[in-house]
Amino acid sequence: MKGRQDAQAVERSGLRLQLLKAQAQAGDIALLFADESEALTHPYLARAWAKRGADLRVESPGQAHKVAMIGALDFVSRDLIVHTSRSKRSSDVTALLERLDRMYGPKPGEARPPTVIVLDNAPVHTSKATLAALAQRSHWLNPEWLAKYALELNDIERSWQTLKAQRLAHKTFKDPDHLETTIHEELAAMNANKSSRPLAKQRISA
Numbered sequence: 001m002k003g004r005q006d007a008q009a010v011e012r013s014g015l016r017l018q019l020l021k022a023q024a025q026a027g028d029i030a031l032l033f034a035d036e037s038e039a040l041t042h043p044y045l046a047r048a049w050a051k052r053g054a055d056l057r058v059e060s061p062g063q064a065h066k067v068a069m070i071g072a073l074d075f076v077s078r079d080l081i082v083h084t085s086r087s088k089r090s091s092d093v094t095a096l097l098e099r100l101d102r103m104y105g106p107k108p109g110e111a112r113p114p115t116v117i118v119l120d121n122a123p124v125h126t127s128k129a130t131l132a133a134l135a136q137r138s139h140w141l142n143p144e145w146l147a148k149y150a151l152e153l154n155d156i157e158r159s160w161q162t163l164k165a166q167r168l169a170h171k172t173f174k175d176p177d178h179l180e181t182t183i184h185e186e187l188a189a190m191n192a193n194k195s196s197r198p199l200a201k202q203r204i205s206a
Contacts, residue, residue, distance in 0.1 A: 033072065035122075040066055046164075075155060117142070163186060
């Protein structure tokens with residue numbers, strides 16, 4: 001990916017994100033980092049202790065099945081909001097946006113800051129259906145487009161790594177439904193872990 005980057009575009013994108021993060025910490029905006037990932041019913045192998053010379057082996061019978069995860073990470077609270085499905089389609093992105101409507105969108109009698117959602121240029125984000133869904137929410141939700149091939153700028157990537165390498169690793173799931181249930185259980189545990197929310201109580205001093 002590094003070789004395909006436009007260094008100046010990545011630098012500009014990084015500087016823009018620094019400003020957005022400062023605004024989010026000050027409470028002026030809500031800042032979400034969004035992207036997709038996937039998990040398999042067959043084990044995700046991560047680093048693990050083993051006897052010298054021994055191979056790590058995890059039973060994985062049958063054919064592997066995939067569960068797609070379409071998520072948004074709240075930069076300040078560190079909550080990870082995830083919609084799961086069997087695909088990565090524009091309709092799945094819209095389903096995530098509908099969840100964000102309830103959590104961040106305008107609510108009568110309640111003042112809520114505008115929301116910025118950070119997205120890369122993946123086809124599922126730039127499709128006509130997704131762009132239309134974003135346009136419908138332009139009164140409260142503003143997309144911030146990352147520079148191309150700059151995964152390192154998207155904070156949600158670290159959360160995907162935590163979920164897959166620490167909480168789903170070395171496990172075999174009997175079917176996609178079992179995997180999907182476990183994903184949501186582990187997400188709830190991650191979101192409830194206060195130690196994973198380092199910015200939740202911070203305030204920017206004048």
